[in-house]
Amino acid sequence: MDARIFNIQKYSIYDGPGIRTLVFFQGCPLRCLWCSNPEGKEARSRIMWNAGFCAHCGRCVAACAQGLHAIAGSPPRHEFREEAGEGRCEGCGACANACPERALALSGRRMSIDEIMAVVLEDRVFYQTSGGGLTLGGGEPLAQPEAAVALLTKAKAEGISTAVETCGHVPADTVARVAPLADLFLYDIKHMDSGRHKELTGRDNTVILENLKSLLASGAQVRVRMPLISGCNADLEEMRARAGFLQAWRDAPGFRGVDLLPYHKLGVHKYTQLGESYSLDEAAAVPAEFLEQAKALFEAAGLPVAVVRH
Ligand code: SF4
Ligand code: SF4
Secondary structure (H helix, E strand, O other): EEEEEEEEEEEEEOOOOOEEEEEEEOOOOOOOOOOOOOHOOOOOOEEEOOOOOOOOHHHHHHOOOOOOOEEEOOOEEEEEEEEOOOOOOOOOHHHHHOOOOOOOOEEEEEEEHHHHHHHHHHHHHHHHHHOOOOHHHOHHHHHHHHHHHHHHHHHHHHEEEEEEOOOOOOOOOHHHHHHOOEEEEEEEEEOOHHHHHHHHHHHOHHHHHHHHHHHHHHHHOOEEEEOOOOOOOHHHHHHHHHHHHHOOOOOOEEEEEEEEEOOOOOOOHHHHOOOOOOOOOOHHHOOOHHHHHHHHHHHHHHOEEEEOOO
């Protein structure tokens, strides 16, 4: 069994309790405007080009059998297109291997579940001392359900605590299969209005909210996470709608509260490296005053809440 992975991040402290190893699954059904891991959106390997390192030497041109790299213009400069003519990037990595300046990186590869677990097990002692464990993130880990189930099953067999970060836009039977294997779900709410949700992420929220309700009704441990972006979803009316929705689940045995995640720009440079545009700007930042108001609003509704800054 393989999984398509684009990163394994050790010593993570934001993705569940304690010190965790975060495995990033590649491929996601949503296209959130603020996504900080754009290299994880599509279920295929991506070439990332760092212009600051490039010497425009042309070695990648010769290495790519698909003819996707070029040196052109005056002065001669490197150019890359993921598709050109008959060619399409196959994720072979030949160009990245040929680059003497490390200006190219191949993001995303297949790893066996055993290979991933070997990395996870390297830090078992940290999990034991901190109450941490393994977290599946992405991308969307449940978009690769067989791999997610296999990895979680192995982790449980090793006695390692498990968490799953999910956007929730996956089939209900996938959620039901994964629920007994996950000690904690970190579950996103991005907007309560289905039409606005679709504008911001490419999909409406129907499946997401139904899956969230099913999880909470089942007794699964769920911490709800809310990325907050000014101009998108950071307004008090929206916060009231969320608090109203969650109040019905306040006493559910597995409900673990709310994390408010204010907008950050940590992934913006990756859009440039992928040759993609990024539509948000400084105006997306969330004022401290709003965060205080939102926090107070959830507290007043009897919902445990924390602000988590990356
Ligand atoms: S091989 Fe590397 S340094 Fe040379 S042109 Fe290609 S990306 Fe730039
Ligand atoms: S990964 Fe392979 S196919 Fe894709 S651009 Fe590089 S050499 Fe070409």
